[in-house]
Amino acid sequence: MFSVIFPGQGSQKIGMAKELFDKFEIVKKIYKEADDLLELPISKIIFEGPEDKLNLTENTQPAIFLTSYAIFTVAKKEFGFNFDKTKFIAGHSLGEYSALCCFGALSFEDTIKILKLRGKSMQNAVSINEGNMLAVLGSNLKLIEDIIKKNNRECYIANDNSPHQVVVSGLKKNIDLFSEDLNKLNIKNLKLNVSAPFHCKLMKKATENMREKILNLNLNKIKVPIVSNFTAKSAVSESEIKNLLISQIEGKVRWLESVEFMINEGVKNFIEIGPGKVLCGLIRRINKNANFKSINSEDDIKGLVS
Numbered sequence: 001m002f003s004v005i006f007p008g009q010g011s012q013k014i015g016m017a018k019e020l021f022d023k024f025e026i027v028k029k030i031y032k033e034a035d036d037l038l039e040l041p042i043s044k045i046i047f048e049g050p051e052d053k054l055n056l057t058e059n060t061q062p063a064i065f066l067t068s069y070a071i072f073t074v075a076k077k078e079f080g081f082n083f084d085k086t087k088f089i090a091g092h093s094l095g096e097y098s099a100l101c102c103f104g105a106l107s108f109e110d111t112i113k114i115l116k117l118r119g120k121s122m123q124n125a126v127s128i129n130e131g132n133m134l135a136v137l138g139s140n141l142k143l144i145e146d147i148i149k150k151n152n153r154e155c156y157i158a159n160d161n162s163p164h165q166v167v168v169s170g171l172k173k174n175i176d177l178f179s180e181d182l183n184k185l186n187i188k189n190l191k192l193n194v195s196a197p198f199h200c201k202l203m204k205k206a207t208e209n210m211r212e213k214i215l216n217l218n219l220n221k222i223k224v225p226i227v228s229n230f231t232a233k234s235a236v237s238e239s240e241i242k243n244l245l246i247s248q249i250e251g252k253v254r255w256l257e258s259v260e261f262m263i264n265e266g267v268k269n270f271i272e273i274g275p276g277k278v279l280c281g282l283i284r285r286i287n288k289n290a291n292f293k294s295i296n297s298e299d300d301i302k303g304l305v306s
Contacts, residue, residue, distance in 0.1 A: 001087040002269035003227075003262050006068050006095035006102070008253075009194070011276035012060050014049045017067045019297055020074050021047070027070045034066050034112055042066065057195050061094045061119035062112045067296075068098040068274035069108065075273070075301045088234060088262050090227040092159075092279060093199070093253055094118070096245065102273070105222040105241070117213060121206040122249065123195050131197030132175040133158060134168045137188040141166050141256075147185070153178045156200035159253040162285040167253075169197035203250045214245050232257035234265075255279075259286045271295060271304065 021027045021043075031043040045054050046063050053059060075081040089099040094115060101111040134155075136144055141157065144166050148155050154174045159167035168178065175191070182189045197203075219242060225234035228244040232254040235241050259282070262270075270292040272279045277294040284292070295304055 001085055001267060002271055003088040003090060003267045004083065004086050004099070004102075004224075004271045004273060005089070005279050006091035006098035007064065007272065007274040007276055007278050008092035008095045009057065009060050009064065009198075010192070011274060011278050012054055012064050012067075013275060014051060014054060015047055016063075016275040017070050017296070018047050020070055023298065024074055024078055026073060026077060030070050030073065030108075031066065033108070034062070037109055037112055038062060038116055040116075055193065055195070056119075057123040058116055058119035061115040064094060064275060065098045065101070065111060065115050068095070069102060069111075071296055071301070072098075072102040072273050074298070075295060075304060079301050079305045081301070081305045086224045087265070087267055088227050089224050090258055090262070091229075092255055093229060093248070095274070095279075096226065096229060096248065098274065099226055100219075100222070100241070103222065103224050105220050105226075106217065110217055114213060114217065118206070118210055118249075121209040122198060122203060125203045125206040126171070126196050128195065130171055131202060132170065132172040133192040133194050133197055134170075134175050134179055135190045135192055136166045136168060136182060137190065138164050139166065139187050140164065144168065147181055148178065151178070151181050153181065156197075156202075157252050158197070158199035159255060160257065161253070161255045162282045163256065164285060165282065167192070169200040169202065171197065171202070199249070199251060199253055201250055207246060207249045210249060211246055214242055217242065227258045227261060229253045229255070229258065232261050234261070255282060256286055259283055259290075263287055263290060269293075 091099040100106045155170035158169040230247045230251040272294045280292040280294045
């Protein structure tokens with residue numbers, strides 16, 4: 001038994017999955033369909049950039065999903081990898097949509113369209129350059145929460161990624177002040193190159209804009225339970241999953257707890273499908289006994305099926 005996990009924003013890079021696109025006709029068809037559905041040359045943005053265009057959230061979200069879906073499709077249809085032993089699926093933020101689509105709960109068309117809308121809504125929830133996110137390294141969640149409270153900073157925990165990596169969201173002016181607080185305590189922190197302060201109450205407009213769109217999605221019966229970012233527990237019912245996707249926009253990504261939940265349920269092996277190796281890196285820090293494979297090239301797929 002294993003869990004299949006899908007990355008979120010921050011894993012993107014120009015040229016991701018180009019090797020698979022060049023070699024497999026099925027991937028060319030998927031990318032052509034994506035361009036047509038979005039009425040946008042998303043494939044060209046992925047393969048050629050420019051980087052600032054790929055990093056626009058309304059492009060990043062469908063681009064990462066498209067890459068993950070292409071890799072998953074090649075592994076399943078070209079190499080015959082059997083995903084029937086999957087115990088749980090999970091994804092980091094937008095990765096939940098990748099998980100739901102790859103395992104049949106959402107159609108490809110609905111997924112790529114909803115992620116374009118989700119990305120645009122999250123990008124526009126706060127005026128451009130007013131929000132920011134800060135990765136805090138080598139410190140734990142409780143200490144960071146205590147520092148925020150002690151200094152009365154209007155900042156919010158966005159991602160609890162691992163025992164020593166937490167991401168904080170807020171308006172740029174408040175993030176700058178909080179960064180100064182951390183620097184005084186010699187706590188390593190890094191401002192992220194993002195277009196908005198995700199996964200906090202500043203995303204309220206995005207939630208309002210996306211609520212009906214998510215509720216109106218045609219969600220098929222899920223075959224494998226999904227572990228929600230919002231609850232760090234598994235869900236299977238259509239209505240519950242939709243409400244969790246809505247809550248997730250403002251809610252903290254509880255990745256550390258999600259991985260611990262899966263491990264406590266007997267999962268020892270994780271397969272990350274998508275660009276980069278971010279989630280495998282986090283799992284390494286969460287549990288040294290967990291096994292993991294990052295799948296984003298033909299050689300990775302061959303290693304998976306061998």
